[in-house]
Amino acid sequence: MQDFLGQGGFAFYVWSAFGMTFGLLLAEVLVLRRHHRTILQRVGRLVRLRKQNQPPGEPK
Amino acid sequence: MKINWFKYASPASFYPLAGQLVPKFAAVAAVLVLIGLYVGFFHTADQLGGSNPQKEYYRIIFVHVPTAWMSMWLYLVLAGWSAIGLVFNTRLSFMMANAVAPTGAIFTFLALWTGALWGRPSWGTYWDWDPRLTSELILFFLYIGYMALHSAIDDSRRADRAAALLAIVGVVMLPIIYWSINCPDPNNCAALHQRSDPGSIHASILIPMLLITLGFWSYSFATAFMRLRDIILTREADSAWVRDMLLEARADTGGGSGTSSGVPAGAGRGAV
Amino acid sequence: MLEVLDLSCRRGDRLLFSGLGFELPAHTLLHVRGRNGSGKTTLLRALCGLLQPDAGVIRWRGEPVTELGDDFNRELLYFGHLNGIKADLTGLENLRVAATLDQDPVTDAVIIAALAQIGLAGFEDLPTRMLSQGQKKRVALARLILSKAPLWILDEPFTALDTDAVALLEALIAGQVASGGAVVLTTHQEVALTQGEIRRLDLGPAAPQ
Amino acid sequence: MLKVFWCILTRDITLALRRRTDVLTTLFFFVIVVSLFPLGVGSERELLRLLGPGVVWVAALLASMLALERLFAADYDDGTLEQLLLAGQPLSLLVLAKVVAHWLLTGLPLVVIAPLMAMQYSLEPIAILVMMAALALGTPVLSLLGAIGAALTLGLRGGGILLSLLILPLYIPVLVYGAGAVSVSVVEIADTQPYFSLLGAFLVAALILAPPASAAALRISME
Numbered sequence: 179m180q181d182f183l184g185q186g187g188f189a190f191y192v193w194s195a196f197g198m199t200f201g202l203l204l205a206e207v208l209v210l211r212r213h214h215r216t217i218l219q220r221v222g223r224l225v226r227l228r229k230q231n232q233p234p235g236e237p238k
Numbered sequence: 239m240k241i242n243w244f245k246y247a248s249p250a251s252f253y254p255l256a257g258q259l260v261p262k263f264a265a266v267a268a269v270l271v272l273i274g275l276y277v278g279f280f281h282t283a284d285q286l287g288g289s290n291p292q293k294e295y296y297r298i299i300f301v302h303v304p305t306a307w308m309s310m311w312l313y314l315v316l317a318g319w320s321a322i323g324l325v326f327n328t329r330l331s332f333m334m335a336n337a338v339a340p341t342g343a344i345f346t347f348l349a350l351w352t353g354a355l356w357g358r359p360s361w362g363t364y365w366d367w368d369p370r371l372t373s374e375l376i377l378f379f380l381y382i383g384y385m386a387l388h389s390a391i392d393d394s395r396r397a398d399r400a401a402a403l404l405a406i407v408g409v410v411m412l413p414i415i416y417w418s419i420n421c422p423d424p425n426n427c428a429a430l431h432q433r434s435d436p437g438s439i440h441a442s443i444l445i446p447m448l449l450i451t452l453g454f455w456s457y458s459f460a461t462a463f464m465r466l467r468d469i470i471l472t473r474e475a476d477s478a479w480v481r482d483m484l485l486e487a488r489a490d491t492g493g494g495s496g497t498s499s500g501v502p503a504g505a506g507r508g509a510v
Numbered sequence: 511m512l513e514v515l516d517l518s519c520r521r522g523d524r525l526l527f528s529g530l531g532f533e534l535p536a537h538t539l540l541h542v543r544g545r546n547g548s549g550k551t552t553l554l555r556a557l558c559g560l561l562q563p564d565a566g567v568i569r570w571r572g573e574p575v576t577e578l579g580d581d582f583n584r585e586l587l588y589f590g591h592l593n594g595i596k597a598d599l600t601g602l603e604n605l606r607v608a609a610t611l612d613q614d615p616v617t618d619a620v621i622i623a624a625l626a627q628i629g630l631a632g633f634e635d636l637p638t639r640m641l642s643q644g645q646k647k648r649v650a651l652a653r654l655i656l657s658k659a660p661l662w663i664l665d666e667p668f669t670a671l672d673t674d675a676v677a678l679l680e681a682l683i684a685g686q687v688a689s690g691g692a693v694v695l696t697t698h699q700e701v702a703l704t705q706g707e708i709r710r711l712d713l714g715p716a717a718p719q
Numbered sequence: 720m721l722k723v724f725w726c727i728l729t730r731d732i733t734l735a736l737r738r739r740t741d742v743l744t745t746l747f748f749f750v751i752v753v754s755l756f757p758l759g760v761g762s763e764r765e766l767l768r769l770l771g772p773g774v775v776w777v778a779a780l781l782a783s784m785l786a787l788e789r790l791f792a793a794d795y796d797d798g799t800l801e802q803l804l805l806a807g808q809p810l811s812l813l814v815l816a817k818v819v820a821h822w823l824l825t826g827l828p829l830v831v832i833a834p835l836m837a838m839q840y841s842l843e844p845i846a847i848l849v850m851m852a853a854l855a856l857g858t859p860v861l862s863l864l865g866a867i868g869a870a871l872t873l874g875l876r877g878g879g880i881l882l883s884l885l886i887l888p889l890y891i892p893v894l895v896y897g898a899g900a901v902s903v904s905v906v907e908i909a910d911t912q913p914y915f916s917l918l919g920a921f922l923v924a925a926l927i928l929a930p931p932a933s934a935a936a937l938r939i940s941m942e
Contacts, residue, residue, distance in 0.1 A: 379887075403939060407867055422895050476525075596799055
């Protein structure tokens with residue numbers, strides 16, 4: 179285990195390369211998920227506002 | 239077949255389809271990358287090469303090469319969708335190009351980052367004006383330019399088309415730029431070039447590299463579709479199908495006007 | 511001459527109008543009306559080909575303008591919100607450039623006569639930046655006198671003009687219609703047209719924002 | 720056709736000559752940037768001779784960039800650009816006329832003044848000649864490529880900064896071979912020939928491809 183983490187003395191280079199890569203990719207996914215949620219909320223609010231201003235049944 | 243294509247070329251029908259595909263691509267990406275990493279770390283030698291051995295740091299190429307490949311492929315994808323959009327005037331193609339760009343920029347940044355970390359132990363410096371790293375840097379500028387131009391224009395139609403044109407100009411210029419960096423002295427071209435011939439790479443190195451590349455492809459599909467859904471949603475906020483979908487989703491979860499979250503849990507996520 | 515089928519235009523993500531259709535034969539003036547933001551300028555720019563419509567076809571003499579390209583532009587005179595006049599060039603130079611671009615070279619004497627007709631005799635050698643707003647507009651309107659284009663598309667040509675100039679412009683428009691041309695016009699005032707036919711097109715409401 | 724080209728060319732030159740400051744600003748920008756460098760890196764003659772070609776070229780790139788922002792902007796503001804689009808003439812021809820005028824007003828002065836700048840870097844006479852020739856071939860390419868960016872960023876807030884972000888990466892090939900020709904001429908003058916062939920090829924390609932691309936960009940930006 180120690181050997182694996184040490185990577186023959188190149189731990190800094192190896193793990194910061196892999197760490198940055200997968201950290202950034204994971205961060206992108208998380209940011210996108212949060213972004214999607216905010217957009218849904220915002221658009222949803224917009225839609226509901228429009229609906230309130232519009233009597234039901236009338237075409238848009 | 240033709241009808242099918244046109245059906246999915248409309249944002250309204252692509253939105254739910256993309257929603258179903260995202261988790262699948264994400265899962266495939268995770269599996270492929272994990273297998274690739276496992277093979278790369280536990281089934282490879284600790285040193286590479288004979289006379290001038292590369293020690294454990296060579297493992298950085300398991301992410302460096304795939305990220306560099308992805309950065310170039312995704313720029314081609316970006317330019318391809320841009321061209322399709324300009325020729326056929328389809329809004330979804332522009333949205334697709336737009337959704338790919340940030341992922342491509344991230345891969346380009348990662349290729350630079352991992353390249354620098356590989357360069358330090360092997361060349362003794364984080365940054366050398368190595369042709370391939372330099373090209374990667376230029377590619378990064380091109381991605382940034384595309385995104386900056388797109389976000390600087392308020393009118394979404396103009397933004398789409400202007401950025402698309404820029405992407406195409408970029409893809410035409412890229413080989414010339416790459417070549418001029420590779421061969422700054424036309425009298426003597428071969429000197430700087432580091433040839434890498436796929437046949438000379440040992441299978442134990444190639445397999446994890448390819449696995450991770452495929453995983454990154456799958457990942458790119460997943461993030462591009464996620465971003466695409468957001469773009470579609472903001473741009474089509476006025477349209478009837480978005481309204482119906484959101485109101486329906488709301489009715490399903492039974493949410494009253496009091497809850498702040500508009501996201502239905504669990505099963506509904508595929509559609510919304 | 512001009513035929514519009516099922517035209518729809520959007521600005522950004524907002525749909526301005528859709529399913530718009532009309533026909534504009536020779537000897538006709540089309541008066542486009544509508545509130546601010548209803549898409550008048552957008553419609554006019556779409557007719558010129560400056561703006562690609564979202565859907566629909568515009569035909570000129572039976573052929574789609576997208577196929578005619580430059581040939582259509584040569585038959586068209588567009589007068590927009592901006593005068594299209596270079597402030598550092600004189601009236602004469604401005605009109606000379608405009609005439610060359612229309613591939614309709616005219617002698618300086620003709621241009622000077624046109625400028626005189628529009629009430630700018632003696633101003634032809636002054637850079638237009640030294641002229642007043644209304645006078646600049648008059649220089650731009652002198653293009654109408656020189657133009658032989660059968661289709662005029664005029665976006666608010668009457669603004670910033672005094673009564674004399676308004677009367678002159680009305681006469682010019684009437685002349686164009688009488689000579690077998692067609693005119694598309696937006697304006698907030700009633701046009702007194704002596705000959706030919708006036709059609710009206712009302713664009714849908716734009717909510718006051 | 721030729722008449723229209725000539726008409727736009729003379730119009731733009733007349734306009735620029737009536738507002739001379741714009742032309743002079745570009746020129747002095749170039750002079751100042753080149754003159755500032757020795758103050759920053761030190762005035763050791765050998766070092767300057769080494770840096771000279773690159774510095775002059777980078778300054779030329781920046782100066783051409785600075786001037787490009789105005790290529791279409793004035794016409795856009797007063798509505799003449801609209802009229803050009805509707806002129807019933809091939810738009811790429813009109814764009815080419817504008818770019819040629821622009822180069823005559825901003826690129827050519829750089830070529831003419833380059834020897835003075837090169838002397839500051841104690842370049843040899845032969846290298847100075849090569850530099851002028853390389854600039855004469857390379858700066859038109861910069862104007863042609865830059866026109867695409869200028870058309871794309873037309874009327875945008877912060878258009879100038881954005882323009883440099885979009886276009887400077889595309890200038891790299893010209894920079895590499897333009898500066899390379901000067902450096903190599905110090906060693907062996909016969910070796911400069913392939914550099915000039917490449918710069919010439921870039922110029923021909925840019926003359927053919929850039930005007931239609933700028934025309935398309937203008938149509939997109941004018942919508």
